[in-house]
Amino acid sequence: KAKMMGAMASEPGLMMFTDNTTLSSLLSPDDAAALNKGLDARGIPPASVAKMKPWILSAMMALPACEVARQSAGEPVLDVKLASDAKVLGKDVE
Template sequence: MHRWQPDGSSRKSDPALLEKIKAEAAGTPNGKGLLWKVERDRQEPSYLYGTMHVTDPRVVSLKPNAQSAFDASKTVVIETTEVLDQAKMLASLMQKPELMMFTDGTTLTSLLSPEDAARLNKALEARGISPASVSKMKPWMLSAMLALPACEMVRKAGGAAILDIKLAEASKATGKNLEGLETVSDQFEAMASLPMEIPYERPRGYGPARRSHR
């Protein structure tokens, strides 16, 4: 099992691991399927489309079949409609700071070995983030932050929107009924409720980082 390295060095130095991951992904049944049609006799069909919270043009540009399904739909349901009002969303989250930050004496470095703390600080500094500014951040939150590649951070800083936002804006512009499955607070509560060990694990075959406590 490969261990998570916050600086991403394993991805660069272990091409064999990357090829293994690609092979496993290729073996997944319908692994490239993004658009699914759900239908029953004498009822209008519904469509399920897989999205990612990134601004990559390959993600936010709908393929013709997905665009046709969107155009034919009267109601569009995304994760949360709160993405259309960032200020309101942040104000809601600020009412529950314990979901994102440690509110006791815990710090990130108190949960990591010296080696992993140094590696984490290196990854943060490479992104222009002061380690001190995130020292009280919950591991799941920081893990999500570090999961974004540099190119994604640049696009977002430039105002690029994720697909959910683009679909929501297009729905309102064309008079579709727009609904959300949950609130951002619901999402954060779910992430914050995970056992502390889970945020230390990353996808792409990496295992957990070592921690200094038990």
């Protein structure tokens, strides 16, 4: 995870448009309205993601609201928690 975060920090073009491209410039007006509605429902200001590349926004939006709340509260990613719980129970985890 640290290696991935380092790569993204050193190369912002991996996650963000570094030219004049914006998400709304890639979408039809109807699609942009649907995206903004979904962002608003999650409390994400559309302007805060305007320069994000679609793949990173898709990854963000794919998380259910309950997982976003867990992670915001400092909980580990659900997959990590499940693996940790399994190890505590003596299960083999690779």
